[in-house]
Amino acid sequence: MSSSPLPTITAFERSPDGGSGLARDMRVRWALEEVGLPYHVRPVSFAAMKEPAHRALHPFGQIPTFEDGQLTLFESGAIVLHIAGCHACLLPADANARARAISWMFAALSTVEPAIVDREVVMYLERHEPWFAPRLRAVEHRIRGKLNDLSLRLGDEDWLDGDFNAGDLMTVDVLRRLGGSGLLEEYPNLLAYVDRAEARPAFRRAFEAQRAFFNAQVAASE
């Protein structure tokens, strides 16, 4: 348990994304920046992630976790939902609109993200497997199906359902994981949607913070 008065999140001690803001602490940092809440970041090494101390915070030994006083949370989606629920600006005040925004958060986490993570597994771990090509085709077909629906729904709007909210934050952070795949480029309105979100000052602050954190970790170990 942290003795810090600030909420504490965990992040990779040495992120495999090289500071490009693709690890899942990014979406929590972004949410905290949107609501203007200062926070503390505790690095966790790959070895420490497997240890009981971290497992007590996160049953699957992942990052991020969130600690605030007696409260401990895991799962980036649940953490963003908690932050958004406690601060007005990430979820609409109207109860019905808020329920819709939470539907969009779950759509990002449960309907869109799994196929995108599958693609990462295929690309990084299965490149030399005999099923690589057909599996990649199948996964990209699934991803395109979701992107197509999302693109049709977004249309010419700036955000998915009225003003920017936690549903957009989660959707955009999930879509960012497609960077470099070329898939997002097939849907110009989704590409513009991600750009629009990344231009938000809170996103920029969160992105710079995670990059500075990564660079400091590298410098400290050299």
Next chain:
Amino acid sequence: MGFTRTAFVHEDRQMSEHSMITVTAFKWVPPFAAGQVRDHRVRWMLNEIGWDYEIDLIDPTVQASGAYLAEQPFGQVPVLRETGRPALFESGAIVLDLAERSGKLWPADRDAQAQVRSWVVAALNSVEPYLSNVAEVDFFTSDETLKNLRRPVAMAAATQRLGKLSTALGDRIYLAGGEFTAADLMLASVLRVAEHADLLAEYPNLSAYRGRCLERPAFRKAVADQRRDIDAHGPEDMGWDPAMFAGSAAS
């Protein structure tokens, strides 16, 4: 500024007597999916609460219609329709919404509520995708050679994930606060994915946990009702050629 304010407080916890609830489901699915379609989670939750609801059975024409896509951007089921509210989608969001508004399967303690939210998301984002991959290999990979090669990899990834889950659950009866909550409903439902592969066999505590959750009458009724709706229809009701499914008669 701390996280001390009660989130998600609703003034009007009581449903109006005349508020109508409708849940969407499919007219028919192939036998391997019968009883598994995600509307069972919402039926289960509503049965636990004791709120009346109707089922709107849909087909691919409805799924692709503008009116349905306005409610569910990905054309999936379930959608929750309620008088005076916008349509909600995603089983995780709907179950949490119903839990918070009814106060059922929802702990009173704020930290326990936060744990329930964590576990609902974890079930959907950190457990289900691994089990879905096993189901995907078994039911949607047509090339037998590739299927046999890839299956052990998908099984190993799922088993490893379940091992961590087993450790996390330990000897607890339920996930959060000692009582059956929305988190258990969601995780137990997720643990049914790829049930045919018997992945839980090496984790007795997970098997017992799933069994404990699934013996609830509200779950049994949810799945029986879904199966009854499916049994009353056939592939032709979805606009599909019955010959495509001739080899997979319901068991």
